[in-house]
Structures are given as structure tokens and as C-alpha cells.
Amino acid sequence: MIPGIPLPSRDGPFEAGFWAALDRGEMAHQQCAACSAWHFPPRWRCACGGTLAYRPVSGRARLWSWTVVHPPVLPAFAPFAPYPVAIAELAEAPGLRMVGPLVEQPGDPLNHVDPARLRIGMPLTACVIALADGVRWPAWKI
Numbered sequence: 409m410i411p412g413i414p415l416p417s418r419d420g421p422f423e424a425g426f427w428a429a430l431d432r433g434e435m436a437h438q439q440c441a442a443c444s445a446w447h448f449p450p451r452w453r454c455a456c457g458g459t460l461a462y463r464p465v466s467g468r469a470r471l472w473s474w475t476v477v478h479p480p481v482l483p484a485f486a487p488f489a490p491y492p493v494a495i496a497e498l499a500e501a502p503g504l505r506m507v508g509p510l511v512e513q514p515g516d517p518l519n520h521v522d523p524a525r526l527r528i529g530m531p532l533t534a535c536v537i538a539l540a541d542g543v544r545w546p547a548w549k550i
């Protein structure tokens with residue numbers, strides 16, 4: 409948990425399945441019933457016009473890119489800076505990318521992973537971490 413972190417809104421009209429999966433310790437994304445395309449962030453319809461439904465994803469990903477966050481940062485993140493942040497591309501769909509912290513295991517501080525260990529394309533595995541009471545977010549295990 410990160411005291412004082414600004415929390416994401418859970419009130420969007422198409423996000424309930426995303427947050428419900430995280431509450432269960434899983435990750436799910438919308439998939440199109442017509443063309444099978446995966447989507448993130450949540451949306452109303454697929455570009456093809458098909459309807460979307462939440463489906464669990466494997467959690468397998470690769471490191472598409474990363475950056476190291478340096479001060480100045482929001483006060484809640486200051487104790488961890490500098491720290492690496494991943495852009496992970498999910499195995500289900502090239503182009504389905506998510507931003508999140510890198511960890512070796514849930515509970516690691518944001519600055520636990522040494523950026524010198526990171527390589528573009530390296531495998532990552534999703535895990536779910538608690539940002540605050542009742543708010544979970546995917547992190548990426550190296």
C-alpha cells in the first residue's frame with residue numbers, strides 16, 4: 409500500500425469488470441464478440457462495432473518499454489523515487505499495453521527492481537497489488 413496515493417476512479421461506465429477482476433486478485437480485459445480483439449482501457453464498443461465482454465487474461469506479458477521516474481513526483485511517490493515503471497504488452501494481444509510498477513513479488517516497494525536488470529522483450533507476469541484499502545492495480549513481476 410502507498411499512503412496518500414491519488415486513487416483512480418472506479419466509476420467509469422465500462423470499467424466494472426476490470427475492477428471486479430482485480431478485487432478477486434485476477435486481471436480481465438474486454439474482448440470483442442465479433443472480431444476477438446482485446447481492449448484496454450475500457451470502452452463502449454469495438455472499432456468493428458462488436459460488443460465487448462470481460463474475459464480473464466493469462467497475465468503473461470513482455471516488457472515493451474520502461475522508464476525511471478525521478479523527482480519531482482507527487483508526495484506519495486517521493487519516498488520511492490527514483491523507481492522504474494513498465495509498459496507491459498500482454499501475451500493475448502500485441503498492442504494491448506498497460507503501465508504499472510515492476511516487482512519481484514507483491515508487496516515490494518516501487519523502487520525494489522534495479523533498472524539495470526530490465527531488457528526490452530523480457531517476460532513479465534502480472535500480479536495484483538494493493539494501492540490502498542479496497543483499491544488494487546496490476547503490477548509486473550520480473
Ligand SMILES: [Zn+2]
Nearest residue numbers: 440443454456
Ligand atoms: Zn471487434
